[in-house]
Every structure is written in C-alpha cells, then in structure tokens.
Amino acid sequence: MLETFTTMPDSLPPDSVGLVTPQTAHFDTPLELACGRRLEQYSLVYETYGELNADASNAILICHALTGHHHAAGYHAMSDRKPGWWDDYIGPGKPIDTSRFFVIALNNIGGCHGSTGPTSINPETGEQWGPDFPLVTVPDWVESQKRLAESLGITRFAAVVGGSLGGMQALQWVMDHPDRVGHVAIIACTPKLSAQNIAFNEVARQAIRSDPEFHDGWYSRVDAVPKRGLKLARMVGHITYLSEHSMGTKFGRDLRQDRLNFGYDVDFQVESYLRHQGDTFSTAFDANTYLLMTKALDYFDPAATAGDDLSAAMAPISCPVLVVSFTTDWRFAPSRSRELVNAMIHAGKSVSYANIDSPHGHDAFLLPGERYETVLGNFLTRAYDHACGAQATQKPSTKETSHA
Amino acid sequence: MRNDLAQIHDWIPEGARVLDLACGDGTLLASLKETKQVFGYGLEIDPDNISACVARGVNVIEQNVDDGLANFADDTFDRVVMSQALQVLRRPDRALEEMMRVSREAIITFPNFAYWRHRLHLGLKGRMPVSKSLPHAWYDTPNIHLSTFADFERLCRAQGLKIIDRAVGNGDHEPHPAATWWPNLFGEVAIFRVCRDNCPPDQR
Numbered sequence: 055m056l057e058t059f060t061t062m063p064d065s066l067p068p069d070s071v072g073l074v075t076p077q078t079a080h081f082d083t084p085l086e087l088a089c090g091r092r093l094e095q096y097s098l099v100y101e102t103y104g105e106l107n108a109d110a111s112n113a114i115l116i117c118h119a120l121t122g123h124h125h126a127a128g129y130h131a132m133s134d135r136k137p138g139w140w141d142d143y144i145g146p147g148k149p150i151d152t153s154r155f156f157v158i159a160l161n162n163i164g165g166c167h168g169s170t171g172p173t174s175i176n177p178e179t180g181e182q183w184g185p186d187f188p189l190v191t192v193p194d195w196v197e198s199q200k201r202l203a204e205s206l207g208i209t210r211f212a213a214v215v216g217g218s219l220g221g222m223q224a225l226q227w228v229m230d231h232p233d234r235v236g237h238v239a240i241i242a243c244t245p246k247l248s249a250q251n252i253a254f255n256e257v258a259r260q261a262i263r264s265d266p267e268f269h270d271g272w273y274s275r276v277d278a279v280p281k282r283g284l285k286l287a288r289m290v291g292h293i294t295y296l297s298e299h300s301m302g303t304k305f306g307r308d309l310r311q312d313r314l315n316f317g318y319d320v321d322f323q324v325e326s327y328l329r330h331q332g333d334t335f336s337t338a339f340d341a342n343t344y345l346l347m348t349k350a351l352d353y354f355d356p357a358a359t360a361g362d363d364l365s366a367a368m369a370p371i372s373c374p375v376l377v378v379s380f381t382t383d384w385r386f387a388p389s390r391s392r393e394l395v396n397a398m399i400h401a402g403k404s405v406s407y408a409n410i411d412s413p414h415g416h417d418a419f420l421l422p423g424e425r426y427e428t429v430l431g432n433f434l435t436r437a438y439d440h441a442c443g444a445q446a447t448q449k450p451s452t453k454e455t456s457h458a
Numbered sequence: 459m460r461n462d463l464a465q466i467h468d469w470i471p472e473g474a475r476v477l478d479l480a481c482g483d484g485t486l487l488a489s490l491k492e493t494k495q496v497f498g499y500g501l502e503i504d505p506d507n508i509s510a511c512v513a514r515g516v517n518v519i520e521q522n523v524d525d526g527l528a529n530f531a532d533d534t535f536d537r538v539v540m541s542q543a544l545q546v547l548r549r550p551d552r553a554l555e556e557m558m559r560v561s562r563e564a565i566i567t568f569p570n571f572a573y574w575r576h577r578l579h580l581g582l583k584g585r586m587p588v589s590k591s592l593p594h595a596w597y598d599t600p601n602i603h604l605s606t607f608a609d610f611e612r613l614c615r616a617q618g619l620k621i622i623d624r625a626v627g628n629g630d631h632e633p634h635p636a637a638t639w640w641p642n643l644f645g646e647v648a649i650f651r652v653c654r655d656n657c658p659p660d661q662r
Contacts, residue, residue: 374515374517376512392529395519395529396529399499399519399529399530399534400529400531402497404497404517405499405517405519406508406511406512406516406517406518406519407518407519407520407521408505408508408509408512408518408520409520411505425505425509428509429508429509429512432509432510432512432513433512435513436512436513436515
C-alpha cells in the first residue's frame with residue numbers, strides 16, 4: 055500500500071470536521087423522473103458534519119456542482135492528502151459552521167461516487183446501467199434530496215446552499231418546496247445556460263462520445279475507459295472554470311523547458327497543466343455520469359415552465375435569498391446572477407446580492423476569499439438565528455430607534 | 459441612529475415599500491423593518507456595508523446608483539430614500555428622474571453649498587469650503603455635484619416635482635431657528651420630501 059510510505063499527519067487542522075465516514079441511504083419508493091422514466095429504487099451516499107439538534111431545525115443541505123460529490127469536508131483517513139471539496143467553507147467556525155449546523159452533503163443520483171448512477175447495477179438486467187441510465191434533472195435531484203432529508207428526520211432546512219450546478223438545485227428547492235427551506239444561498243449560478251455554455255458542454259460530450267473506447271456508452275462491458283474523451287472534456291471544461299487573468303498569472307507563456315520544441319508535445323506550462331488535469335480526471339470520473347450531468351445543466355430552465363417569465367417562476371419563493379457572483383467568472387458571469395436577482399426583485403422577494411471581486415473565475419466559489427466568507431457566514435448566521443429561535447445577534451440596538 | 463435617518467424614519471409610513479439608495483450598513487432599513495414592518499431593498503457598493511446589511515437581515519443589492527435603476531419597475535416603491543449621496547452621483551438629475559419613476563415619493567438629504575459658513579469660506583478665504591457636512595479637501599472629495607437648496611428646488615421644479623416637506627438643520631441635522639427663517643443661508647443640511655406633481659395623495 056502506497057499510503058503506508060507517506061508520512062501520516064498526527065492531527066488534523068483544528069477547524070476541520072475531522073475524520074468522516076460516508077453513509078448510504080436506500081430508497082424503495084419509485085422516483086418519477088422528468089424524462090418520463092422512473093427509478094424503482096435507488097441509493098444515495100452522503101456525509102454529515104456537526105450534530106442535528108433536538109428539533110431537527112439546524113440542518114444545512116449542500117448541493118454539489120458538475121463533478122462534485124458527498125465528500126464536501128473533512129478527511130476519510132489520516133493519510134488523505136486533501137480534504138473534501140468545500141473544506142474551506144465547512145467546519146467549526148467556518149462560514150458553514152458545524153459547531154452550530156448539521157450539514158448534509160450527498161452525491162446526486164446519476165453520480166459516480168456511490169449513489170445510484172450509470173455505474174450501478176440495473177436490477178432489471180443484472181448489469182451496469184451504463185448509457186441506459188435515465189437522464190436526471192435538477193428537479194429530480196431535489197425530490198431525491200427531499201427524501202433523504204425526510205429519512206434523517208428533517209422536514210425543513212435552516213438553509214440550502216450550492217454553487218454553480220449546486221446553486222441551481224438550491225434555487226429549485228425554494229421554488230418546489232418553499233415551506234422546507236429557511237434561507238437559501240445561490241452562488242456562481244445562472245437561471246439557465248447560455249448558447250455558449252451549452253456549446254462548451256457539447257464539445258465536452260462529443261469528445262467523450264467520439265472516443266473509440268466509448269463503445270456507445272457500454273465501455274464497461276469491454277473493460278474499456280474512454281480516457282481520451284474524458285481528458286479532453288475536462289480540459290475544455292477547466293478552461294471555462296478559470297479566468298483569463300488567473301491563467302495568465304499562473305502560467306503566462308511560461309515554457310516547460312526553456313525553449314520551443316518545434317513539435318506538438320508540450321511547450322507551454324499551461325498545456326502541461328491542462329493535460330495533467332485531464333489525465334487525473336479521466337481515471338477518476340465516469341464518462342456516462344459526465345454526459346448526464348452536463349445534460350442536467352443544459353436542461354435547467356425554471357422560467358420555461360412559467361411562460362419564459364423568470365420572475366413568475368420565482369413566485370413561490372418565501373425565504374430570504376443570497377445570490378453571490380464573482381467578477382471574473384465568465385462561465386456564469388455576474389450578469390447571469392443579476393438576471394436572477396432582478397427576477398426576484400420583480401417578484402418582490404427578499405434577496406441580497408454580492409458581486410465578489412476575485413481573480414479566480416468560476417472556480418472562485420470553491421476557493422478561500424475573505425469577503426465571500428464574510429457575506430456567506432453573515433447570511434448563515436441569520437439562517438441559524440431564524441431557524442433555531444436564537445435571539446438575532448446582529449439586530450441594531452432597538453433603543454436607538456425608539457424616537458420613531 | 460443619525461439625526462437625518464431618524465427624521466427619514468419618521469416620514470416613512472407603516473408597511474411601506476422602501477428603496478434605500480446607498481443604504482450604508484442598513485441601519486435605517488433594519489429599523490424600519492423592525493418597527494414599521496417595512497419591506498425594502500438597499501443599494502450599496504461598499505463591501506463592508508453589504509456584509510453588514512446581510513448580517514442585519516436587510517435586503518441589499520450590490521449596485522451602483524450611477525448605473526440607473528432599470529431593474530426596478532415603475533412604482534415599485536412607496537418611498538425611495540437617498541441620504542447624503544446625491545452629490546456623489548455622476549448625474550444627479552437622471553438619478554432623481556429614476557427615483558421618481560420607481561417611487562411615488564422620494565426622501566433626499568444633501569449638504570447645502572450655500573450655507574453661510576461655506577459662503578464665507580469661499581467668499582473671504584477664497585478657498586473651497588471644508589466643514590462638518592463637507593469634510594473633504596477639493597482634490598479628494600467624492601462630492602462631485604455640490605448644490606444649494608435653491609438649486610435643488612429648481613431641479614425639482616424642472617422635473618415637475620413637488621416638495622412636500624423640508625427639514626433643515628445644522629451639520630448634525632439638528633433644527634435651528636435661523637435655518638427655518640432663511641434655509642439657503644443658515645441651513646447646512648436638509649432633508650427634502652419630494653413627490654411627482656401628479657402623484658395622488660398617500661393613502662397610507
């Protein structure tokens with residue numbers, strides 16, 4: 055075992071949720087899907103951090119993005135080199151404060167990290183679902199998340215939080231189940247994908263589908279992996295996650311060796327970086343899941359069912375909303391968040407909006423950022439006070455206003 | 459609460475819908491929500507103020523008033539408030555038009571450039587006034603469109619607006635007898651209540 059040769063840390067950072075163990079919930083109630091098909095049974099793998107309080111009022115749901123999963127915080131083993139994907143934001147004293155909240159992070163249906171998805175066995179055929187796994191949508195995920203919450207005794211979340219595709223789920227939550235969410239934070243999101251967004255997704259899908267190892271999605275039958283396709287998909291995706299500025303700062307035109315090679319192998323550091331990102335991803339992610347997740351992104355369009363009137367689609371929302379965007383995000387640019395905010399304003403909803411100055415592009419929602427952490431932390435403090443009946447800690451002194 | 463905010467607070471009816479332009483740390487809106495069941499939004503561009511508003515549970519939108527209010531429909535609000543911000547705007551006239559489009563009534567505070575001390579400063583010393591209400595030097599002031607009460611009243615007339623009420627005070631917004639007698643000379647700051655000329659009386 056390789057791990058035994060690496061130095062194991064004796065302790066984990068004090069603001070970490072520590073060692074965590076994924077759990078699995080199994081559901082036998084069929085899930086009717088937007089595509090018209092249904093899943094007779096399914097499993098969801100999830101992690102929780104913090105303690106659920108006696109009246110189950112302090113729960114926060116974390117919705118993951120395109121390639122995310124249930125391991126949002128902490129470590130699975132002392133030998134883990136990296137914590138969960140949103141560890142900077144989840145932990146004691148962090149914006150999603152596990153000393154107050156009970157945090158749930160899950161892997162969505164269709165995923166490839168343990169929840170029922172294309173790599174699961176289809177009980178009807180006895181083999182992997184593969185490309186036959188139904189296309190799931192954001193509303194489908196929300197319904198499955200609701201059932202997971204119920205299985206844990208939670209009928210109302212203090213808050214639902216998500217970035218990017220996760221933000222879409224958070225938004226869907228407050229449209230579908232306004233009575234079950236106390237506060238919602240929608241980060242680096244969009245009310246629907248633009249033609250350009252869909253175009254990038256289609257390039258990624260074509261990269262996968264045209265890989266000879268893809269075998270129309272039945273690659274597992276022949277023990278193949280469409281690695282080249284996945285690698286290309288990740289490379290093109292990754293470009294859209296970074297800003298021109300952050301790529302420029304990180305790599306510029308730096309060469310890997312101090313000269314041009316006059317060939318087609320790696321000259322520039324940025325090529326090397328993208329290839330590395332692609333290679334790592336191609337062995338860690340399932341191709342059918344990637345296809346399915348990108349389709350879920352493409353299909354998300356809450357206004358479509360409200361006569362293309364986004365503010366009409368926002369009508370059911372009844373809780374305070376926080377929308378956050380990042381200045382250099384060009385995948386889901388600040389203007390897309392403003393569309394969402396303006397639709398909510400038009401619908402008369404309680405909404406706040408912060409456009410965080412960050413050089414990191416779309417990826418900024420995953421990275422540390424002082425202002426972002428403060429705004430999200432302040433909003434969730436409100437969520438806690440509201441949900442858990444604590445006296446609001448941030449009320450301005452009422453004495454000062456007694457003149458009125 | 460600052461004296462000007464306290465006066466504004468008094469002029470806003472129970473249950474009103476309020477837009478606060480350059481809402482600062484959200485003190486006014488938080489208090490209005492708490493004591494008068496007001497629903498409102500604040501516009502702000504300062505990151506710390508935005509965080510403070512969020513902490514208070516005030517709906518705050520990161521938006522520069524200079525970019526207009528196009529995202530707010532006509533007559534969305536009962537009151538629009540602009541406290542000590544008119545003079546920092548690129549086009550106060552357009553801002554005023556926008557304010558009166560989204561709301562039946564506006565409450566606006568700004569410093570009076572024609573205040574006697576300011577006049578003395580300029581007239582005798584020959585230098586740009588610096589005072590409690592105008593604390594900056596000419597080169598680093600955010601106040602790029604200073605005006606007098608008389609100027610503002612002319613702008614209101616030109617835009618077909620009616621001044622319903624006016625509270626004139628010193629730099630701390632405390633009332634002063636002389637300021638009531640000759641506001642444009644003895645008033646340092648004022649809070650104006652302005653409505654559209656064709657605006658029906660407030661039913662609240």
